[in-house]
Amino acid sequence: EVQLVESGGGLVQPGGSLRLSCAASGLTFSNSWMSWVRQAPGKGLEWVANIKQDGSENYYVDSVKGRFTISRDHAKNSLYLQMNSLRAEDTAVYYCAKIGHYWYFDLWGRGTLVTVSS
Amino acid sequence: EIVLTQSPGTLSLSPGEGATLSCRASQSVSSSYLAWYQQKPGQAPRLLIYAASSRATGIPDRFGGSGSGTDFTLTITRLEPEDFAVYYCQQYGSSQITFGPGTKVDIK
Numbered sequence: 752e753v754q755l756v757e758s759g760g761g762l763v764q765p766g767g768s769l770r771l772s773c774a775a776s777g778l779t780f781s782n783s784w785m786s787w788v789r790q791a792p793g794k795g796l797e798w799v800a801n802i803k804q805d806g807s808e809n810y811y812v813d814s815v816k817g818r819f820t821i822s823r824d825h826a827k828n829s830l831y832l833q834m835n836s837l838r839a840e841d842t843a844v845y846y847c848a849k850i851g852h853y854w855y856f857d858l859w860g861r862g863t864l865v866t867v868s869s
Numbered sequence: 870e871i872v873l874t875q876s877p878g879t880l881s882l883s884p885g886e887g888a889t890l891s892c893r894a895s896q897s898v899s900s901s902y903l904a905w906y907q908q909k910p911g912q913a914p915r916l917l918i919y920a921a922s923s924r925a926t927g928i929p930d931r932f933g934g935s936g937s938g939t940d941f942t943l944t945i946t947r948l949e950p951e952d953f954a955v956y957y958c959q960q961y962g963s964s965q966i967t968f969g970p971g972t973k974v975d976i977k
Contacts, residue, residue, distance in 0.1 A: 854961030
């Protein structure tokens with residue numbers, strides 16, 4: 752079965768750090784750009800970051816630049832998001848998503864909830 | 870950054886009726902890079918339409934996409950009970966991706 756499974760979410764204090772993981776199975780992980788997309792409670796979708804197949808390029812939404820780092824490990828078929836200096840406004844469900852040929856998201860995980868609160 | 874605006878915010882319709890959802894961009898978007906998603910409560914989004922008018926795998930033909938430049942439309946010809954959800958448009962340009970705020974289609 753083709754799937755993406757996120758993990759690593761939880762409750763963290765403002766200023767803290769968290770590392771999210773996404774395990775890919777049933778697909779050729781190394782062939783695709785990958786992304787993180789988040790959704791604050793009751794709000795819409797927000798793209799967070801992209802990473803190229805070989806990890807040589809990555810892009811971020813302005814609000815997380817300098818605080819979040821996207822990475823990938825082909826040996827583990829896994830995508831990561833290192834989140835530092837977390838703020839209350841980073842509270843959201845974080846989805847791992849595969850990027851299709853025309854820059855759409857054609858496969859999504861079920862998401863992992865990150866709550867930033869004291 | 871390209872800002873996407875969706876209208877209406879909420880569409881109240883009955884099963885069997887048709888729906889027309891609008892997505893307007895603050896500047897021109899390549900049609901190749903405009904997509905639509907459906908999201909139901911507690912679920913991840915599902916890709917419906919990519920490249921403005923191509924249906925994703927397994928999407929019924931009652932869903933259709935059209936448009937170019939700054940104006941794009943998602944059309945649902947006959948609403949089924951499972952179509953009541955929130956719909957988002959999404960674009961890619963200059964290494965950045967943005968989503969519209971969504972249109973909620975609910976049961977009248």
